[in-house]
Amino acid sequence: MFPSVVSDFWLSPSPTSRPLCGDGTFGVFMDTALAEGERLTLLTTADGETRVRLTPAVAASLGLDEGRPVDETDFRQRLESSGIVLHGADHLFYFTDENRQALLGESDDPSVRPLTKTDAEAFGQFEGAASEKDLDDAYVELDHWAVYGAFEDGRLVSVASMYPWNDTPLADLGVLTLPPYRGKGHARHLVRAISRHALARGFEPQYRCQLDNHASVAAAGSAGLTRFGTWDVVSPDSGM
Incomplete structure (x- = not known):
């Protein structure tokens, strides 16, 4: 599967x-x-x-x-x-073999494109419009291994970024859409575009989110990802 x-x-x-x-x-x-x-x-x-x-x-x-x-x-x-x-x-969410093939057969949505250092001003405005909690939860960064943005009326309204995870062939991704622009498919288009980018370079997309982040869970399903399971790790503050 x-x-x-x-x-x-x-x-x-x-x-x-x-x-x-x-x-x-x-x-x-x-x-x-x-x-x-x-x-x-x-x-x-x-x-x-x-x-x-x-x-x-x-x-x-x-x-x-x-x-x-x-x-x-x-x-x-x-x-x-x-x-x-x-x-x-x-x-933990991944594309199944079947959904992976469907993903690779698509093209990026016209509203979506890769972001580079030349987009620093637009990215800064995006960060300024997002809450600290949303930025912390999504962990999207302009200097990550791969970064894609979705634009509406010339404004950067949603960002997805990705980086190789723990020296594995998995690429961990995060996505964040500004609140006024949610529910319009921006996150779906971004996740699928950046996932194609990863697959073309030999990495398997990995989507993680906290159990109570219901909006992120819904975004994963909308993008065609399937839940593999849950993963937990010892707390950094845990003594032994």
């Missing part, structure tokens, strides 16, 4: 990881190559399979033993008892 790049990244065993414990659809994998900021991650796929990846140090702090059956309830109780806090899950 999803491109092999996506399923291999999230579900295939890593050379640096091995199964530690779990039961049925819940599994814990110890990985010696995890960065400090991702010393514990939790993926739950749309079909209900949950995979936890953690460093040996975190496994030891949780008292997890190799081969011991552990369910998700027990695991989360151990997290709470140890004081480890998760940051808060994001939805």
Whole structure:
């Protein structure tokens, strides 16, 4: 259903990881190559399979033993008892194989074009018209690896930007439309245009948003993306 790049990244065993414990659809994998900021991650796929990846140090702090059956309830109780806090899950969206082919068969909407440094003034006006929260949530930047904008009556009203994610063939994207211009299809056109850009360069588009960002979830569906699952990571402030 999803491109092999996506399923291999999230579900295939890593050379640096091995199964530690779990039961049925819940599994814990110890990985010696995890960065400090991702010393514990939790993926739950749309079909209900949950995979936890953690460093040996975190496994030891949780008292997890190799081969011991552990369910998700027990695991989360151990997290709470140890004081480890998760940051808060994001939805993960990707194009399925079928939707990917439809995407590649289209052309960019006439209102959409790539942005460059010469668009700095228009981008600055765009940022000035957006709220700090919207800018923080969307994380669109003019100096990202790829940046596209949608214009209405000569004004930049929506921006999507993208960057390679964690040294993988996935390209993480964000999109933001100014409030007065929402509901007109700008985000859809941008997501599809910048996704074609990524695919042409060997990257798979990845769309993430917080679980309670219902407008962003709707935008993902409108753009033809399908939810792969949710992903959470240890909070930067969590002590261990």
